[in-house]
Amino acid sequence: MPESQRPTRKRIVEAATKLFYAEGIGRVSVDAIAEKAGLTKRTLYYHFKSKDDLIAAYLDGRDQPNLKLMAGWFDAAEGGADHKVEAIFSNLARAARHPKWKGCGFLRTAAELASMPGHPAIKVGSRHKSNFETWLAGEFSDYDVEEPQALAREIVLLIDGCFSIMLIHRNPDYIEAAGHAAATLVRARTSSSQA
Structure with a gap:
């Protein structure tokens, strides 16, 4: 499935997973996650109210x-x-x-x-x-x-x-x-x- 057709929330979690695991949660910015997911930061925050929620979703x-x-x-x-x-x-x-x-x-x-x-x-x-x-x-x-x-x-x-x-x-x-x-x-x- 092309990246643009994958559900947005899933793309965000996949991007966060790769970055958080490779670099640690403190070293990865929300901007970096949005960029890796191919989205705007605003779109990311539409799906996750905070970086903390995204960290929890990564582990979940x-x-x-x-x-x-x-x-x-x-x-x-x-x-x-x-x-x-x-x-x-x-x-x-x-x-x-x-x-x-x-x-x-x-x-x-x-x-x-x-x-x-x-x-x-x-x-x-x-x-x-x-x-x-x-x-x-x-x-x-x-x-x-x-x-x-x-x-x-x-x-x-x-x-x-x-x-x-x-x-x-x-x-x-x-x-x-x-x-x-x-x-x-x-x-x-x-x-x-x-x-």
């Missing part, structure tokens, strides 16, 4: 695609829940080796908005992390893993921890190490009949 647009991607990695992996969880980390490490990979957009945005806990994007990020945790706990329940909610929370901590350390070291080996730790945690909570 990443929620389901990110969850679907992680679920796909989990489902595609062979073996028990330990291997499936480790596959999420292995795939994240592979993605992190790409030169355009900039880490978790949710965490990067939260870091930029740390002094604004009520920001709408923080709420979107919180919902995303909770959705992932809930999904993972459900998967663990299907595998008869003990304390699935607690284990899902521990895995989220490992994922977000490796995302954070990647911002400093830029070394995907940390993601691989977190994956091994996650698999060990899963095995420790897997009933003996599943081991």
